[in-house]
Amino acid sequence: MLTKDADFLCSQRPLIHVKKVTAFLVSRGERGFLLEIDMPKGIKGFQKGYTPWNKGTYGFKHSEVSKNKISDAQKGANNPNYHGGKTKNLGYIFILMPEHPLCNCKGYIREHRLVVEEQIGRYLTPEEVVHHLGDKDDNRPENLMAFINDVVHQHFHKNPDNVKPEEIIFDGRKL
Numbered sequence: 001m002l003t004k005d006a007d008f009l010c011s012q013r014p015l016i017h018v019k020k021v022t023a024f025l026v027s028r029g030e031r032g033f034l035l036e037i038d039m040p041k042g043i044k045g046f047q048k049g050y051t052p053w054n055k056g057t058y059g060f061k062h063s064e065v066s067k068n069k070i071s072d073a074q075k076g077a078n079n080p081n082y083h084g085g086k087t088k089n090l091g092y093i094f095i096l097m098p099e100h101p102l103c104n105c106k107g108y109i110r111e112h113r114l115v116v117e118e119q120i121g122r123y124l125t126p127e128e129v130v131h132h133l134g135d136k137d138d139n140r141p142e143n144l145m146a147f148i149n150d151v152v153h154q155h156f157h158k159n160p161d162n163v164k165p166e167e168i169i170f171d172g173r174k175l
Helices: 064-073 111-120 150-158
Strands: 002-004 017-025 031-038 086-089 092-096 108-110 129-132 144-147 168-171
Touching: 092 111, 108 111, 111 129, 111 144, 111 168, 129 150, 144 150
Parallel strands: none
Antiparallel strands: 002 017, 017 031, 086 092, 092 108, 129 144, 144 168
């Protein structure tokens, strides 16, 4: 192997400092060069043993008081995503009522159940089913019916005339 000084490879203001060049043979008798270089002197972060300034830090650390202020500032009506306690999921409208006995784990209850409860003057039991006569998001009393259980509700879907009047809790068609 042939070792030579590599000054002929660098321009007047070299970006890299070449220690030595080793000439070697590549396939088919071509000649190649193996460069042994030092890293540029002015660039930090690429030198061996250099630790970056942000190593081990994961952002700004807030105090507990500051965290509570940030949290309180984004709750309820102050949150830009808050829509007055109403949300829509799978076509149904949900109302935020955490004090309702049949609300879900997030405190929401379906609006059509609230409308029927207001019409009959009591809470519906979990077995009682509310049926929409039209669109699921149309919760007018004229568009709702309530049945004592889901079996009667399925019978109504198959044959509306085959349901007994005592199995219907609320019929919005009669309003």
